[in-house]
Amino acid sequence: xxxxxxxxxxxxxxxxxxxxxxxxxxxxxxxxxxxxxxxxxxxxxxxxxxxxxxxxxxxxxxxxxxxxxxxxxxxxxxxxxxxxxxxxxxxxxxxxxxxxxxxxxxxxxxxxxxxxxxxx
Amino acid sequence: xxxxxxxxxxxxxxxxxxxxxxxxxxxxxxxxxxxxxxxxxxxxxxxxxxxxxxxxxxxxxxxxxxxxxxxxxxxxxxxxxxxxxxxxxxxxxxxxxxxxxxxxxxxxxxxxxxxxxxxxxxxxxxxxxxxxxxxxxxxxxxxxxxxxxxxxxxxxxxxxxxxxxxxxxxxxxxxxxxxxxxxxxxxxxxxxxxxxxxxxxxxxxxxxxxxxxxxxxxxxxxxxxxxxxxxxxxxxxxxxxxxxxxxxxxxxxxxxxxxxxxxxxxxxxxxxxxxxxxxxxxxxxxxxxxxxxxxxxxx
Numbered sequence: 001x002x003x004x005x006x007x008x009x010x011x012x013x014x015x016x017x018x019x020x021x022x023x024x025x026x027x028x029x030x031x032x033x034x035x036x037x038x039x040x041x042x043x044x045x046x047x048x049x050x051x052x053x054x055x056x057x058x059x060x061x062x063x064x065x066x067x068x069x070x071x072x073x074x075x076x077x078x079x080x081x082x083x084x085x086x087x088x089x090x091x092x093x094x095x096x097x098x099x100x101x102x103x104x105x106x107x108x109x110x111x112x113x114x115x116x117x118x119x120x
Numbered sequence: 121x122x123x124x125x126x127x128x129x130x131x132x133x134x135x136x137x138x139x140x141x142x143x144x145x146x147x148x149x150x151x152x153x154x155x156x157x158x159x160x161x162x163x164x165x166x167x168x169x170x171x172x173x174x175x176x177x178x179x180x181x182x183x184x185x186x187x188x189x190x191x192x193x194x195x196x197x198x199x200x201x202x203x204x205x206x207x208x209x210x211x212x213x214x215x216x217x218x219x220x221x222x223x224x225x226x227x228x229x230x231x232x233x234x235x236x237x238x239x240x241x242x243x244x245x246x247x248x249x250x251x252x253x254x255x256x257x258x259x260x261x262x263x264x265x266x267x268x269x270x271x272x273x274x275x276x277x278x279x280x281x282x283x284x285x286x287x288x289x290x291x292x293x294x295x296x297x298x299x300x301x302x303x304x305x306x307x308x309x310x311x312x313x314x315x316x317x318x319x320x321x322x323x324x325x326x327x328x329x330x331x332x333x334x335x336x337x338x339x340x341x342x343x344x345x346x347x348x349x350x351x352x353x354x355x356x357x358x359x360x361x362x363x364x365x366x367x368x369x370x371x372x373x374x375x376x377x378x379x380x381x382x383x384x385x386x387x388x389x390x391x392x393x394x395x396x397x398x399x400x401x402x403x404x405x406x407x408x409x410x411x412x413x414x415x416x417x418x419x
Contacts, residue, residue, distance in 0.1 A: 078362075079364070081362045081363055083321070083324030083325050083327070083328055083359070083363065084324075086324060086359040086360075086362040086363055087320060087321075087324060087355065087356075087359045089359070089362060090355040090356075090358045090359045090362070091355060095358045095361070095362070096362060097389075101361060101362050101363065101364045102364035103327070103328065103331055103333075103363055103364040103365070107331070107333075107364055108364075111364075
């Protein structure tokens with residue numbers, strides 16, 4: 001199942017819509033780090049609202065995506081983590097410390113809008 | 121005389137097989153009714169002697185003893201225990217809030233059993249056969265009474281405990297919105313792992329439904345914290361961040377601060393402010409609010 005990646009102004013938005021296999025996740029990672037420079041995006045939003053479970057591979061991949069995108073000169077915001085998922089992740093020791101997070105897509109866009117407004 | 125004695129013994133033994141146990145109980149009950157005042161006083165004396173029911177006054181003990189005695193005799197007479205059970209429950213309801221313990225309640229019922237048994241020994245000391253049969257009738261009933269009262273007391277106590285637990289669970293975790301996107305979670309009292317889990321669940325759900333950006337957790341009312349709970353608090357802070365909310369913890373007492381540093385819980389990632397007011401002020405700054413007196417605000 002491929003994850004659609006939408007271009008919205010200066011941002012890329014990837015909305016995960018169902019449970020992903022490890023291969024899907026790797027594919028998503030590759031697609032994002034390729035396109036972020038191709039579209040000259042300043043930030044990537046990954047929306048995980050539809051994910052009811054997040055295993056350690058998925059969490060690690062999200063973290064890696066964020067790190068790789070930083071190396072490609074952009075920023076990542078993870079949005080829509082479910083409350084139960086959030087606590088389960090923390091209990092597994094996955095805190096995504098270096099990654100920005102927001103409640104949902106709207107919040108994520110607001111966060112980035114404010115951040116880049118201050119930048120300019 | 122010897123002849124009479126032997127005949128009475130024979131006639132005493134003869135009806136043994138046919139003698140109705142309830143007949144014996146009736147005789148027993150008559151005895152207990154007849155010596156009610158004396159036995160009851162003896163019992164009350166034994167109660168104060170063994171220092172039971174110290175939470176109650178002498179008059180109260182006497183009044184309760186009278187009711188218990190009468191219910192006891194009634195239970196023996198009717199061989200039904202519902203009334204006694206109801207009385208035991210009612211009694212428990214009244215005395216549990218005053219701190220009467222299980223061992224005291226069981227103790228007084230056993231004392232009564234002993235006092236009554238002694239009086240039977242005294243009454244039938246010349247007729248050992250009869251005493252045996254009376255005891256055969258008395259003991260099972262007495263044991264059942266003791267059992268009924270003890271179970272009634274414990275059940276009532278458990279009911280009270282369950283009720284209080286539910287009340288605490290319902291009361292203990294208000295998640296309050298004080299401003300748009302600002303939640304407060306005041307925690308009061310002891311936090312055990314179960315309550316900590318409930319707090320976290322309610323907070324994370326509250327963040328989602330109120331779309332909160334900042335949460336102030338106030339633990340002024342928490343007297344002590346152990347490693348498990350402290351780690352849970354850290355996890356709650358991290359989980360809140362995953363939902364995009366910043367957590368400010370306020371009101372850490374000197375004791376808790378000492379404990380946390382001593383046991384080595386890493387609070388480095390936690391945003392702490394001295395008191396709730398300071399916490400709310402910082403939260404307002406984070407949210408871009410500025411609170412000024414009305415007189416100073418530009419019109």
